[in-house]
Amino acid sequence: MLETALNEIKRGVSEIIDEKRIIELLKNYFEKGENYFVKAGFDPTAPDLHLGHTVLLQKMSLFQKYGGIVQFIIGDFTGMIGDPTGKNETRKKLDRETVVKNAKSYEEQVFKILDPKKTKILFNSSWIEKLGSSGMLELTTTFSVARMLEREDFEKRYKSGATISISEFLYPLLQGYDSVAIKSDIEMGGTDQKFNLLMGRHLQRSYGIGKEQAVIMMPLLEGLDGVNKMSKSLGNYIGVTDEPNDMFGKILSISDELMWRYYELLSSLTIAQIESLKQKVNDGSIHPKVTKEDLALEIVKRYHGDESARKAKEEFDKVHSKNQIPTDIPEFELEGSIWIAQALVDCKLESSTSQARRDIKQNAVSIDQNKISDQQLQLKIGEYILQVGKRKFARLKVK
């Protein structure tokens, strides 16, 4: 029992620190029914979860199966600083209303994966603000600048001569202090969080709360480009709230290589099942596209249900394999005779008439499925289906 649980927990994990502690926690649960806390922190500014986050969430939900109580921290205080990636400077404090709204939005998304009955949603401002200036000072005495500079991105930036503001040093400390305040037993995060996660252990020891959290790091899921980690700012993400059609299409657009990575980290198939699939694709008995479609179906199903997933697949075949017009496309109405380039801009297919002209020149624009080449074309009264590239469509009614 303990053995199976541990193996499930270890699947896909990038690194575990203090595995003994985890075994101990599981043992206590199986033998005495004792619960324990599993912490993970999230930024309050971006309540749009994507599949990269779900790698972590899926693992957390597994812990809930084995006695874990999830402490879902919304970093409304630390969010003001922003995790020091070097890109963002100090951010504005979000007003209460926005934080609450974002938290709501988190709940809706998170509870598609986590069990609400075994999840606590906490705001870190609630204990950090109580620290006050003296508490904050005390916190800074627990760690040295030299050690702080050991953190990889600090070191890089310091050596290359980029700016590091003092407030950025506070971020890891405060995140670590969260672990002190809520007495977490396990903290989870991405591999990029290693420094911050370990800070939790360090501070729990410094503050003498009587335990040190174990740390589990999950690999960062690569985004659609297959190179960078999935992130909203890079625009290479699949959001859990994406429309079924979008979600399906995005998954199918990943490379074959990346598909296996997604299988490992996102699919509920066992490792053995995935291996056998891989085998079949390699010897040619299954087309890789079919395998990818199955993956897309499984994931869309998870967030939107059977019916939507099936429809998304049908729609996809219709538009891409058979080259037909999608079912739902945005509709626009415009007045009188109108210049094609302007019409494309008004239908939000192009950002400027200059861009529209360039695309027409490059054979990227079609009307009612026929490519056009006349940049001066005037659209008369009637209904048209405009298309730019492969995926941008609009239905236009000229009156």
Next chain:
RNA sequence: GGUGAGAUACUCAAGUGGCCAACGAGGGCAGACUGUAAAUCUGCUGGUUUUUACCUUCGAAGGUUCGAAUCCUUCUCUCACCA
């Protein structure tokens, strides 16, 4: 506080009086080829129906000049060394 260096489009980065809407690379978009994959090849990548033209843009504001991303002044920000 002192001395020196720097700020160019989404990112990196050339350009140091007119040939500059600004080399090149990455990214992005489009076309060909495909499985809407990857790889590869090609084109485009500030705006404007005067498109071999015009307008706006090289940290900000002024100035010199027929003409400035380029020269001068002030300011803002960044970095290095010294204190």
